[in-house]
Amino acid sequence: MNKPQAREINCSACGEVTLVRAEPVYDGFKKVGECFVCTACGKQYASEEETPFVNAVAKPTLFTEADRPEKVSVFSEDERQRCCAYCREMVLNPFGQRCGITNRFVEATDLCEKFAKKEK
Numbered sequence: 001m002n003k004p005q006a007r008e009i010n011c012s013a014c015g016e017v018t019l020v021r022a023e024p025v026y027d028g029f030k031k032v033g034e035c036f037v038c039t040a041c042g043k044q045y046a047s048e049e050e051t052p053f054v055n056a057v058a059k060p061t062l063f064t065e066a067d068r069p070e071k072v073s074v075f076s077e078d079e080r081q082r083c084c085a086y087c088r089e090m091v092l093n094p095f096g097q098r099c100g101i102t103n104r105f106v107e108a109t110d111l112c113e114k115f116a117k118k119e120k
């Protein structure tokens with residue numbers, strides 16, 4: 001048994017977040033367990049389970065840090081620079097915008113592996 005002598009509780013009697021003292025419980029001369037006493041108001045908790053330890057009160061988190069979605073970004077700056085809109089092969093004509101390599105109509109936001117950056 002390696003329990004700390006004093007632990008924090010959120011006392012249900014006095015409402016304080018304070019330290020609790022563990023006290024041995026005897027049945028005659030035999031130690032049968034421990035009770036916990038609020039150091040602020042003296043409220044006794046009969047067992048560890050009934051003692052509102054601060055750590056135990058903290059709600060378990062359903063999601064770990066790793067489960068959190070990455071900061072949402074639709075395009076990274078690098079990907080954005082590979083859009084057809086920035087490509088020197090994109091040809092604008094009255095009917096729309098066309099890729100000079102594939103001769104297909106493209107959207108300005110299309111990403112292309114044949115992308116070649118347009119000179120400014």
Ligand SMILES: [Zn+2]
Pocket residue numbers: 011012013014015016038039040041042043
């Ligand atoms: Zn108390």
